[in-house]
Amino acid sequence: MPTPIKEAPTYYDEVRRKGYSRREFMQFCTMLAAYMGLSQAGIAQIAKAMQQKTRLPVIWLHFQECTCCSESFIRSSHPMVADILLDQISLDYTETLMAASGFQAEEAMKNTMTKYKGEYILCVEGSVPTDADGVYCMIGGKTSLQILEEAAEGAKAIIAWGSCASNGCVQAAKPNPTSATPIHKLVHGKPVIKVPGCPPIGEVMAGVIVHVVTFGKIPELDGMGRPKAFYSKRVHDTCYRRPYYDAGLYVESFDDENAKKGYCLYKVGCKGPSTYNACGVTKWNNGTSFPIQSGHGCFGCSEANFWDNGRIYERASAFPGFGIESTADTVGKIALGVTAGAIGAHAIMTNIRKHKMITDLEKEGRKSEQDLENT
């Protein structure tokens, strides 16, 4: 049986029981407050919440996905993140990490759903296929959509982890054979927090959950449903290579001198200028690096439809309806050529069809000229 939810211990109690010092606990609160973009008062708020509040019941569902979100989450930089959010937050049901299986697991989920109706947080990793009545992804004899609808019913809020749950990701890329659908299009009347990225940054995931724990409400979201604290800036605008961009110094190909010098990857297709994420600030793997720092352009993995948004290693993207090789510039140049041709034809026709008007005007002008001469 999965651990039943006990009433008493607070997050802080559990943290101390695990052997962390108060100092480490405060470091954790400070780190998360910084990631969440809170002021210094926010540290105290987090610390207070962690010391007073009991565990938040969480159901974590997996549909069409690769589990990279879970992997990212358990590898977030501060060890306490994994501890506090996986052990302390009650993950009553998560296929990847729960101890129970089969009937027991289903039972645990049911228990949480009834006991904490209207209180639990539903985390969803993966998209939901809706084609062929949803048979492309079934668990325990139920389709993903049925499971999602049941679990969403009593949820306080829904967190859509990663690009799959937020935007559909690779399985929703054209032609989207299974009609993979992101969560916000299937669940209505419940707040859906989108945490896109393939995967999202572990600290960002932790920040979202701690925000809900601390403030008892979902973080402020932007127009696309993403937490503003982590998705309001472009990777480009927080990139350490930005000075090279502004200077006009670019990598032309991955094996050139400029690449060695660490110039901007704009011209080799970096999607940083159109990608909203915290990679440039938070970085990955305990703040070690992020794609651009290791010499590869941003992939744009946290943007909607990023698989269909254009080529990975080029700036220009294919112009729809004109084949994958044509860009807006190719189409534009052809259109310009056609226009120039049409103008040329029109100019010739003008001289033929309007010949009389033109010569009459010329004659009139010449007559005035002669009149002037003959005075």
Added chain:
Amino acid sequence: MIHPDSVHKLRRVYVWEQPVRIYHWLNALCILVLIVTGFYIGDPLAILSSREASAQFLMGWMKLIHFIAAYIFLFNFIFRIYWGFVGNKYASWKNFIPTNKKFFREIWQVLKMDILMMKGKEHLSVGHNAVAGISYFLVFILFLLQILTGFGLYAATSDFWLAKMFAWVPYLTGGDALLRQIHHAVMWLFILFTVVHVYLVFYHDYVEGRGEISSMGGGWKFIEEEVFQEMKREAAAKKKKSPQTAGGTGFKSVPESALKPGTK
């Protein structure tokens, strides 16, 4: 009426008021600057420099110029819309948005005479002809589209409330990638428009000889006295019939004979 041997006497008509002319050239300059800098931003040149990156700011300048030109373009556009309500009849919004059947009749006639080169009655539009008018209306929509997409891309990097007002635009397109694509494609429509526009100005000047090209300099066009008098009579007759609806586009069908120069 027309003396067979005389050359035409031309009547000076003040068509483009000074604010319209300033708008026009400021707009032209902005578009030129925006296209040049836009091309650079979209696909910057490969430069080799031995100077430190900190001593260079090429893309920075290009973007700065692009953004400044964009603001001027926006305010200039807003001013032009305003002037469409307070300017003279050639500047009026009625030249751009079809409000009556006459507008559509004129569109057809202009297409017949100037584009398809059919034989028939020549027409005279002192200001914009109907095809030009509706084309500019479509171009204004492109302006709007370009402003929305451009400021939509810009909003996230600005603290200015005006720019921030466009922050919702990327949410419509599901992100910046498509927004950038639209912004880039619409620029090509600007280029195509400019090419056709400049050609047609030369065309009208060449075929009609009423000072089409220079009109955006001094504001004047020159109308044959006979045509002018006929237009005046028609306007007076129309005014008598219904004083409210007088005005319009200044469009007039002219018998071919009236446009012939005196020399046979």
